[in-house]
Amino acid sequence: MIPGACERTLPGKSSPTSHHRQGNRPSGGITAKRMSHQQPQSILEELPGDLMIWVLIISELLVFGAGLAAFLAVRMTDPTGFAEAQTHLHSTGAALNTIVLVSSGYLAARALQFRRVSRRTAARYAVVAAAALGVVFLVIKGIEYGDKAGQGITYETHPFFTFYYLLTGFHAAHVVAGIVLLLLVAWRDEVGNIEIAGAFWHMVDLVWVLLFPVIYVLA
Amino acid sequence: MRADSLDRAWIILIVLSGGSAIAASLAGVGFDRRIAAIFVLLFALIKGRIILSRYLGLSQAPTWQRGFTISLTLFCLLLLGLYMIPAFMV
Numbered sequence: 001m002i003p004g005a006c007e008r009t010l011p012g013k014s015s016p017t018s019h020h021r022q023g024n025r026p027s028g029g030i031t032a033k034r035m036s037h038q039q040p041q042s043i044l045e046e047l048p049g050d051l052m053i054w055v056l057i058i059s060e061l062l063v064f065g066a067g068l069a070a071f072l073a074v075r076m077t078d079p080t081g082f083a084e085a086q087t088h089l090h091s092t093g094a095a096l097n098t099i100v101l102v103s104s105g106y107l108a109a110r111a112l113q114f115r116r117v118s119r120r121t122a123a124r125y126a127v128v129a130a131a132a133l134g135v136v137f138l139v140i141k142g143i144e145y146g147d148k149a150g151q152g153i154t155y156e157t158h159p160f161f162t163f164y165y166l167l168t169g170f171h172a173a174h175v176v177a178g179i180v181l182l183l184l185v186a187w188r189d190e191v192g193n194i195e196i197a198g199a200f201w202h203m204v205d206l207v208w209v210l211l212f213p214v215i216y217v218l219a
Numbered sequence: 220m221r222a223d224s225l226d227r228a229w230i231i232l233i234v235l236s237g238g239s240a241i242a243a244s245l246a247g248v249g250f251d252r253r254i255a256a257i258f259v260l261l262f263a264l265i266k267g268r269i270i271l272s273r274y275l276g277l278s279q280a281p282t283w284q285r286g287f288t289i290s291l292t293l294f295c296l297l298l299l300g301l302y303m304i305p306a307f308m309v
């Protein structure tokens with residue numbers, strides 16, 4: 001019998017397949033029909049976790065997506081200037097930051113798995129380690145910004161740097177928010193809390209994965 | 220100890236990040252930048268799909284996973300198109 005099938009049968013009403021449960025073994029077709037009753041009632045129920053975090057994730061992706069598309073659209077007016085400006089960036093540091101963030105995301109995902117099987121201490125360690133890698137990301141980013149400041153490069157130097165500071169700065173602000181969220185859920189470690197903070201952190205990770213090639217490689 | 224799907228996802232993400240760095244460095248030493256751009260965006264697309272699927276759990280929601288994959292693919296194609304236009308004009 002499929003787990004949960006009984007819960008979906010209303011009291012006092014017999015299930016269309018109840019005669020199978022009383023005696024005959026259900027055929028594959030009947031099993032498939034029963035399975036169709038197990039499908040989520042709406043497509044929104046299919047989404048893992050809280051619906052609102054997905055609204056946030058999609059909104060953020062649209063905002064950053066528009067920013068990246070605008071960056072490349074403005075680049076069309078001065079491709080040589082954008083290419084020259086990009087030579088001032090630390091692509092190695094940014095590539096290292098990609099590894100830092102995807103590793104941090106791994107730890108956040110692992111923390112949720114640990115918490116789901118009630119390994120609370122392991123989950124807390126994983127969440128704190130994910131937040132610590134977030135701090136490493138910010139330190140590398142800070143070194144990069146410090147280097148730009150040392151070269152006298154500001155957001156007004158070239159349109160490339162206007163987008164660079166806008167997009168990477170906005171992303172760094174999300175990293176800060178994500179670190180705060182992760183530390184909060186290390187303290188209040190309910191499964192739902194870790195799931196939501198983890199989803200936010202993965203969104204930050206996803207944005208960086210798209211932002212890195214456009215800002216640091218393609219220009 | 221056998222690696223589970225999360226371990227595999229993380230390893231693939233690290234490998235693809237290295238692949239992006241290599242493609243970027245090849246473009247700096249004379250390799251065709253347009254081809255390098257295709258690889259870099261392809262790697263970004265695959266990485267994005269893995270994060271959505273394995274980290275965010277969309278592998279449990281195939282309809283949404285398909286929707287996100289299609290949207291990400293179209294977005295990467297848009298980025299590639301915007302990148303290529305000046306390359307063909309030069």
